[in-house]
Amino acid sequence: MARVYIEDLRNHVGEEVTIHGWVYNKRSSGKVRFLVVRDGTGILQCVMVKGVVSEEVFNHSDALTQESSLAVTGKVKKDDRAPGGYEMELSNIRIYQIARDYPITPKEHGTDFLMDIRHLWLRSARQHAILRVRHEIIKSIREFFDNRGFTLLDAPIFTPAACEGTSTLFETEYFDLGKAYLTQSGQLYGEAGAMALGKVYVFGPTFRAEKSKTRRHLTEFWMVEPEVAFNDLNDNMELAEEFLEHIVSSVLKNRPKELLALERNTAFLENVKKPLPKISYSEAVEILKKKGHAFEWGNDFGGTDETVISEEFDRPVIVHRYPSQIKAFYMKRDPQNKDLALAMDVLAPEGYGEIIGGSQREDDYDMLVQRIKEHDLPQSAFEWYLDLRRYGSVPHAGFGLGVERTVSWICGLEHVRETIPFPRMIYRLTP
RNA sequence: UCCGCAGUAGCUCAAUGGUGGAGCAUCCGGCUGUUAACCGGAGGGUUGCAAGUUCGAGUCUUGCCUGCGGAGCCA
Numbered sequence: 001m002a003r004v005y006i007e008d009l010r011n012h013v014g015e016e017v018t019i020h021g022w023v024y025n026k027r028s029s030g031k032v033r034f035l036v037v038r039d040g041t042g043i044l045q046c047v048m049v050k051g052v053v054s055e056e057v058f059n060h061s062d063a064l065t066q067e068s069s070l071a072v073t074g075k076v077k078k079d080d081r082a083p084g085g086y087e088m089e090l091s092n093i094r095i096y097q098i099a100r101d102y103p104i105t106p107k108e109h110g111t112d113f114l115m116d117i118r119h120l121w122l123r124s125a126r127q128h129a130i131l132r133v134r135h136e137i138i139k140s141i142r143e144f145f146d147n148r149g150f151t152l153l154d155a156p157i158f159t160p161a162a163c164e165g166t167s168t169l170f171e172t173e174y175f176d177l178g179k180a181y182l183t184q185s186g187q188l189y190g191e192a193g194a195m196a197l198g199k200v201y202v203f204g205p206t207f208r209a210e211k212s213k214t215r216r217h218l219t220e221f222w223m224v225e226p227e228v229a230f231n232d233l234n235d236n237m238e239l240a241e242e243f244l245e246h247i248v249s250s251v252l253k254n255r256p257k258e259l260l261a262l263e264r265n266t267a268f269l270e271n272v273k274k275p276l277p278k279i280s281y282s283e284a285v286e287i288l289k290k291k292g293h294a295f296e297w298g299n300d301f302g303g304t305d306e307t308v309i310s311e312e313f314d315r316p317v318i319v320h321r322y323p324s325q326i327k328a329f330y331m332k333r334d335p336q337n338k339d340l341a342l343a344m345d346v347l348a349p350e351g352y353g354e355i356i357g358g359s360q361r362e363d364d365y366d367m368l369v370q371r372i373k374e375h376d377l378p379q380s381a382f383e384w385y386l387d388l389r390r391y392g393s394v395p396h397a398g399f400g401l402g403v404e405r406t407v408s409w410i411c412g413l414e415h416v417r418e419t420i421p422f423p424r425m426i427y428r429l430t431p
Numbered sequence: 432u433c434c435g436c437a438g439u440a441g442c443u444c445a446a447u448g449g450u451g452g453a454g455c456a457u458c459c460g461g462c463u464g465u466u467a468a469c470c471g472g473a474g475g476g477u478u479g480c481a482a483g484u485u486c487g488a489g490u491c492u493u494g495c496c497u498g499c500g501g502a503g504c505c506a
Contacts, residue, residue: 029469030462049463066456081464100457101441106467107455108443112498168504185506210504211432223506302502345506354506402506416506427498 006042009076009086016091018073019044022123023064023099025106033061035090036083037072038123045082046072046090053090060093066105067123069096111415118422119431129258130418133251134407136258140250141224141401144243145201150226153193153200155186157207161381168209170219182207187400188330188385190227191361194396195388201226211426215415216303216353218404220424227398233342233360236397237318240346240356241276243401244316248272251410264412268349271315278318281340284309300326307351316355320344329371331359332395344399352409358399365389 004017021039028034031050036043050058064070074088081087103117104124114121121127145152158172158180174180186202193200202225209219226239248269251259259266279287287309288295295305300322310317324333324341334340346356362368368389372379379386407419417423422431 025467027465027468028462029465032463032465034465034468036466045466047464051463079464081466083466102456103441105442105456108467110443110499113442206506208505212504213499214501214505217505221506300504303505304502357506400506405506 006037006039006044006084008041009044009084012076013078013086014076016073016075017088018071019088020071021069023066023068023070025066026061026064033058035061035064035072035093037070040128042084043125044072044084044086044088046074046088048090057090057093060095063095063098064093065099065102067099067102067120069099070094071096111417115417115423115428117431122421125261127418129261130407130411130413131421132258133255133262133411134403134419136251136255137247137403137407137410138222140247141203141243141403143250144246145199145224145226148199150199150201151193151197153186153190153197153202154204155183155189155202157183157205159183161378168211170207170209184208185223185225185400187225187227187398190225190398191385191388191396194227194229194398195392195394199226199228213426214303215417216405216408218416218420218423218425221416221420222403223400224403225398225400227396229394229396231360231397232395233320233344233397236358236360236399237278237320237344238274240318240344240358240399241274241316244276244346244356245272245274247406248410259411262411262413264410268314269410273315276316276318276346277313278320280320281322284319287312298323298325303353306347306353310347310349310351310353313349316346316348318344318346327359329375329377330361330368332362333367342397346399348405348409350409350412352405354402355405355409356399356401358397360395360397363389363393363395365393 003020004012006019019037019039021037024036024038024043026033026035033048035046035048037046048058048061071094072088072090073092074090077087077089078085079087104114104120122131158174160180169181169184172180172182184206186204190200190202193202204222205220206223207220210217228235228239231239252266252269282297284301285295285297288305291308293305293308301309309319320343321334321340322343323339324331327341327343331341331343334342342360344358345354347353348355362371365386368386369379372382404416404419408416411419413419417425
């Protein structure tokens, strides 16, 4: 007896097969019973008619409850009345376990309740779609860099000091060496990697202890950070737009069913093609002013400002050359205007905000030392980083893309917390 | 940390200051093609906690707790 997955049933019409899975729902019309089974790849309606199926099997199905685990065996039929287009004429049921009082019912629930039972919520169709899109995005990220000769460089999670010196970090005791901090970015290590291997990408979890309570924040999130030796700001922007085009087109091509299940309007996604619009920070400020928003040159954009700016475009927009004062110490100054940093952010459309932040890095030793002093950072902690400017320094650039914000945008979600299997937020550490 | 909103059955929600209800889930019964099936019945409550006003508080007042959204910060 062949064991198959529901997604492959189209190739088994007329055959008797066995599906292993869980009860998704059941319906009864007296002498006809419907058992809806899920196996992680899809859902399948199984039909039992009293008198056709054995008495034993028919009665056996009485005991089944939502999420009970079982194996169902029967003949596969094509039937338009069945969800998915195929159904099974049941001949046998093997019960693994009867589930008692499964808390998620086929009605609406609140997010807080569902988050408390996130480990069970993952069994729902909507969560399957989101997690599969997330998987597709991560796969396409690796594909993009791997196909371009990048080497994956894993940065450490424990770090001795802040990378950027601004964010609040999670602190922990590290044996006799004093305090250690969970990384907030792998970028500085990525720069070391770029000087060694030319082009690298760091891909891993990142931690921010900021008490942020918004739909765009998690305390633990995933970030991919490419870094390329000899790239300047323009190369960096070009890499970012080709990167986004690849990710979005992969999802559109390989996960249309999931986007449909999420009721995602893909119009904006279809537009994500190179070249993306590129505007300077100053031009972005002009947009804000033109639209009647009070904004002073020199400030950083807030969430609302980003939304207003991105509304001007039908695809992600790249904003470059921010005031250096509001950017990190390692960003190179614009030789044309020392008040500007060679920084770039990519703002997603539809109010999803910043999904990429990057820059050309300061490659001059003396300038970098000066920046470290200006930002009041302990130079001793950055000696290794300064070595990269002592020994064969070259222009280089890179950026970081937040995976959860990207998933949220592509799926069209309200909140990033649904984009990761087990979100970590200021008020949630479980499950 | 600051601002705003909310907390009633396992879940989602009703209830003019006057006997706390419904749907789903669970259990029992009915139905030969259901699609979050449907129909009938049953069980299920310290209305977040504490105090106050009142003849009477789920409802009004104060404090606290928890959660949600936003600001700041950022991906």
